[in-house]
């Protein structure tokens with residue numbers, strides 16, 4: 742699939758078929774994550790692939806009932822949880838190298854986009870889920886204190902197309918030379 746086609750064609754998928762995913766596809770997605778860029782190549786990300794229906798239900802219970810991705814958490818054959826190791830991305834000799842502190846959110850965000858685009862190129866759907874009780878999810882998954890659960894996504898074959906929410910025009914966010922200059 743051509744890159745621009747993948748970028749523009751990827752949608753948040755919230756309806757899934759129960760069909761399982763070939764292991765080669767899952768490995769390909771993880772291999773793509775592996776090659777994501779990261780701060781000084783620190784690769785702070787870790788991935789938990791959840792197939793166990795009980796754990797999937799428990800993770801679903803960390804979402805509010807109004808989260809539009811709620812049903813997709815148990816519908817899809819698996820959930821991929823993206824975690825980050827704290828205190829390495831954006832750090833130099835144990836100290837934050839910039840005023841931004843930990844760049845964990847940035848690096849795991851890139852990794853998640855890599856994951857979503859690769860999944861899409863293989864005919865698989867994803868929806869980034871960020872609105873949930875992170876502490877509860879960490880308890881369910883047993884992540885150690887120096888790790889953070891950042892986001893998760895159901896992964897599976899789409900049962901329905903997502904619709905494309907409207908995007909801002911380039912003129913609304915691209916400036917030249919100085920902020921605000923069009």
Ligand SMILES: Cc1cc2nc3c(=O)[nH]c(=O)nc-3n(C[C@H](O)[C@H](O)[C@H](O)COP(=O)(O)O)c2cc1C
Pocket residue numbers: 751752753754808809810811868869870871872873892903904905906
């Ligand atoms: C960091 C992040 C968190 C998100 N959290 C949720 C969520 O909790 N529930 C949900 O249904 N969608 C969530 N989304 C999906 C966005 O709503 C979606 O990407 C956006 O509306 C654009 O639609 P598209 O992905 O189809 O292009 C999240 C997306 C991102 C990047």
